[in-house]
Amino acid sequence: MKVSLKVWRQKNANAAGEFKTYASPELNPNMSFLEMLDVVNEELSNRGEDPIAFDHDCREGICGTCSLVIDGKPHGPHKGVATCQTYMRSFSNGDQIVIEPWRAKAFPIVKDLVCDRKSFDRIQQAGGFISVRTGSAPDANSIPVPKENADLAMDAAQCIGCGACVAACKNASAMLFVSAKVSHLGLMPQGQPERYKRVKAMVDQMDTEGFGACTVTGSCEAVCPKEISLDFIARMNRDYAVALIQGDPKQVVGGGAG
Amino acid sequence: MATLNSQIPAGPLSDKWEKHKFSSKLINPANKRKYKVIVVGAGLAGASASATLAELGYEVHNFVFHDSPRRAHSVAAQGGINAAKNYQNDGDSVHRLFYDTIKGGDYRAREANVHRLAEVSVNIIDQCAAQGVPFAREYGGLLDNRSFGGAQVSRTFYARGQTGQQLLLGAYSALNKMIGAGGVKSYTHSEMLDLVVVDGHAKGIIVRNLQTGEITRHSADAVVLATGGYGNVYNLSTYARGSNVTASWRAYKRGACFGNPCYTQIHPTCIPVSGDYQSKLTLMSESLRNDGRIWVPKRKEDCKKNPADIAEGDRDYYLERMYSAFGNLAPRDVASRAAKYVCDEGRGIGDTGLGVYLDFGDSIRRLGEGKVRERYGNLFSMYHEITNEDAYKTPMRIYPAVHYTMGGLWVDYNLMSNIPGLFVLGEANFSDHGANRLGASALMQGLSDGYFVLPSTITTYLANVKAGGRPATDRGEFKQAEEEVRNFTRRVTSNNGKRTPDSFHKQLGKIMWDYCGMARTETGLQKAIQLIGDLREEFRTNVKVLGEPDGLNQPLEKAGRVADFIELGELMCRDALMREESCGGHFREEYQYTPNDPEVQQGVVNTGDVKRRDDQFAFVAAWEYAGAPDKAPILNKEPLIYEEVKMSTRSYK
Structure with missing residues (x-):
């Protein structure tokens, strides 16, 4: 099979970008989408043209590095998979495929199809953790976790941090991502002491980064490669509301005796 | 010749680690913040080490080539992590995990390291559970286990099919906590391209920012490599495409010995x-x-x-x-x-x-x-x-x-290489898995090294380093290392070659798989060494890298990594050729059990099973760079001395 690619090319963050069209060489339907790009790039290089820059790493749907909007859909035509797990058999001979980067203010474009997602890291640095010093943990089985909670926490924890939810959202909202992180920790008994402080810090950082507001259209859930549920957004909103009502904890000043 | 001292503490095997921790020097909290430690990599080993060192008060700078510290290939481990908790009451113990790992490694690992790994395994599960890692649980709320290859007990903890991601997110969250608190400075898109050695000690690195192309120098009191394995030398592997040997290889070329490079896991x-x-x-x-x-x-x-x-x-x-x-x-x-x-x-x-x-x-x-x-x-x-x-x-x-690659940079019991001040953790070192790694033991080793071993053993080096005495980056050693990095970039971008780095990588991978894969022979390995030598030469003259060195240039990144893989591939073949025995993942067709062997007749092993030669090859091969890629490397040997376990024929029948 052969396809034609309409690809976003942009030299760097400050340059203006444009679509360019390339004809693919002969392809095998069992190729992954990224392998198709490898083959196209090899041909471009051999012709002396700058190959298309795209992000990828594990190529098995878990590292969250790959990030293409394919025919208008983040991670391509299939539900519950990432771009790297999309195969050419999903397309037909002669198709034109449009490939774009994630587009969001908080994900500036670096080059071609590569964008910068450090804003996600900064949200997690603001509070996406349980404070436990190495070596201070009690025996693992001293904290039983009801299986239902552990399973639900795991549903949320599956998030691979790819940013497809942001790319799909008309407001470039990061609510699905942040709510998955907040819910994972908030559902575990270990996460209770910092539960409200955490949600507030993470949501505040999310807003600072320039992600948009959520209007619950559900486009994020539809494209999420791990099929993270919209329910987690409701869960986060509830925790956030409680955190606002509680207000910031009273600062304790002064040390102890001695 | 390099000086290799394994620094294994004296005393009974099960007391070594406790005694060693007590006898190691401490650094007082006010002094810790004066020491700067560079950690390269943020997989399980790198992230856990960075977070823990920062908690202890050291100034930590963490470097990853990824766009985020959450993407290292530890993330892809599916099955689980071993720990000798014996929650299943099925006869497990620290000693049994130790024994299974030594036997699984076909008696080519260090006893003392493996025993420590088994001891620490129980702490890892506690630590991860406390961080909120959503391990699989039974209906009573307690942790579930499953069994894994090479063991007859159920000691593997797991989180659906993505244990690696969940453990990594735990370590990443600990790292994030310390980045947020200012204890760790995080550098993303930052690839280490050289190690800087000053007066014989590892004192810094040269880094290229992959987004801007900027090359910078960083000095520190100690350098920690947690940069993973080198299986991508075969091109086709289960590794992430970005996984590479560059950090380890540049350290090798600066004098760090490479241990058992031919031990690969298929x-x-x-x-x-x-x-x-x-x-x-x-x-x-x-x-x-x-x-x-x-x-x-x-x-x-x-x-x-x-x-x-x-x-x-x-x-x-x-x-x-x-x-x-x-x-x-x-x-x-x-x-x-x-x-x-x-x-x-x-x-x-x-x-x-x-x-x-x-x-x-x-x-x-x-x-x-x-x-x-x-x-x-x-x-x-x-x-x-x-x-x-x-x-x-x-x-x-x-x-x-x-x-997976069991080989890696040689380290002593303190996880320090033969270059003082250079520590190597996780898959990047050679130490714990011998000639074959058991399932669910990689995650265990990465976290053991990062959370528990290095934070304790790094003081054996730092306590003898003057606080605040690290060299300035305008010293000649830094300038020269930077210049060498720039020279490589200039050379490959101005080369009038015809072939992409990818095409060289494919060709190398095929040679490695055909001659240094699941079955190896003397003639095959000799042929491979010659083919790789030719390939190295062709790469030098005929590689083509398009685009500018300033800014994101993926072919340029690839060129550096493939150049290193080519040299490594040759070393692997030399190691496999030297090791005239079969053990674990290293199978030399000349050394296998035949129907005439008594072990086969007694039913201990099958025809075709690996045949070790303990009398001649019970040693770690630590290869030392001889100064140029075309010069034969120098072989150093660290004898493997077994105090507790008897080296015997491995039987799974």
């Missing part, structure tokens, strides 16, 4: 290769072997038949037949080699004949499809995405693929 359960465009092989978790049965047809004529049409009596469940005690849970090296044998006999299945069946039919009949879906659902859907086949209805097709 994982038995991967999806077979489908075409030459392929960039990546996908692992199907070893945990599948708990409920899946591996077979091929007894007769060659049946290989192209639909598996459903092959009668039960015409199937050869060869692992169950050959290794009745462990059956489908035989260790990885054993299971991979057995798959190779049956395919070599012409009984392989699929279009290429390089495949065997992993069949869940029995389990689905016994447990019901629902239970199988609950245990392995995500793996079955991953298989479906790649092959377009439904493994609930027809058996999976699998074949071995390169998965």
Whole structure:
């Protein structure tokens, strides 16, 4: 099979970008989408043209590095998979495929199809953790976790941090991502002491980064490669509301005796 | 010759670690903040080490080439993590985990390191559970376990099919906490391109920012490499495409010894290769072997038949037949080699004949499809995405693929290389898995090194370093290292070559797989050394890198990594050639059990099993760079002395 690619090319963050069209060489339907790009790039290089820059790493749907909007859909035509797990058999001979980067203010474009997602890291640095010093943990089985909670926490924890939810959202909202992180920790008994402080810090950082507001259209859930549920957004909103009502904890000043 | 002192503490094996911790010097809290430590990599080992060192008060600078510290390839581990908790009350203990690991490694690992790993394993699970890692649980709320290859107890903790991601997110969250608190400075898109050695000590690194192309110098009181394994030397592997040996290799070229480079793990359960465009092989978790049965047809004529049409009596469940005690849970090296044998006999299945069946039919009949879906659902859907086949209805097709490298930079008991001040953690070092790693032990080692071992042993070095005395980056050593990095960039971007780095990588991978893969011979390895030498020369003159060195340039990144892989490939072949024995993942066809051997006649091993030669090869091969890529490297030997376990013939029958 052969396809034609309409690809976003942009030299760097400050340059203006444009679509360019390339004809693919002969392809095998069992190729992954990224392998198709490898083959196209090899041909471009051999012709002396700058190959298309795209992000990828594990190529098995878990590292969250790959990030293409394919025919208008983040991670391509299939539900519950990432771009790297999309195969050419999903397309037909002669198709034109449009490939774009994630587009969001908080994900500036670096080059071609590569964008910068450090804003996600900064949200997690603001509070996406349980404070436990190495070596201070009690025996693992001293904290039983009801299986239902552990399973639900795991549903949320599956998030691979790819940013497809942001790319799909008309407001470039990061609510699905942040709510998955907040819910994972908030559902575990270990996460209770910092539960409200955490949600507030993470949501505040999310807003600072320039992600948009959520209007619950559900486009994020539809494209999420791990099929993270919209329910987690409701869960986060509830925790956030409680955190606002509680207000910031009273600062304790002064040390102890001695 | 390099000086190798393993620094193994004296005393009984089970007391060594406790005694060593007590006898190691401490650094007072006010002084710790005066020491700066560079950590390269943020997989399980790098992230856990960075977070823990920062908690202790050191100034930590963490570097990753990824766009985020959450993406290292630890993330992809599926099956689980071992720990000697004995929560199942099935006879597990620290000693048994130690013993299984030593035996699994085919008696080529250091006893003291492995015992420490087994001791620390229990703390890891506590630590991760406290961080909120959502391990699988039973209905009573307690932790669930499953069994894994090479063990007869259930000691593996897991989180669905993505244990690696969940443990990494735990370590990443600990790292984030310390980045947020200012204890760790995080550099993303930052690839280490050289190690700076000052007066014989590792004192800094040279880094290229992959987004801007900027090259910078960083000095520190100690440098920690946690940069993973080098399986991508084979091009096709289960590694992430970005995984590379560059950090380790540049350290090797600055004097760090490379230990046992030929010890590679070929994982038995991967999806077979489908075409030459392929960039990546996908692992199907070893945990599948708990409920899946591996077979091929007894007769060659049946290989192209639909598996459903092959009668039960015409199937050869060869692992169950050959290794009745462990059956489908035989260790990885054993299971991979057995798959190779049956395919070599012409009984392989699929279009290429390089495949065997992993069949869940029995389990689905016994447990019901629902239970199988609950245990392995995500793996079955991953298989479906790649092959377009439904493994609930027809058996999976699998074949071995390169998965892990047991070799790595040589380190002593303190995880310090022979360059003082350079520490190496996780898969990047050689220390704990001998010639074969057991399933679910990689995650254990990464976290053990990072959370518990290095934070304690780094003081053995730092306590003798003057606080605040690290060199300035305008010293000659830094300038020279930076200049060498710039020279390489200039050379490959201005070269008037014709071939892309990728095409060299493919060619190298094929040489390595053909001659230094699952079965190796003297003539094959000699041929490979010659082919790789030619390839190195062609790369120098004929590589083509387009685009500018300033800014994101993926072919340039690739060129540096492939250049290092080519040199490493040659070293691996030299190591495999030198090691005239078979052990674990290293199989020399000349050294295998034959029907005439008494061990075969007594039923201890099978014909074709690996034959070690302890009298001559019970040592760690630590290779030292001789100053130029075309000069033969120098072999240093660290003898392996077993105090506790008797080196014996490994039997899984």
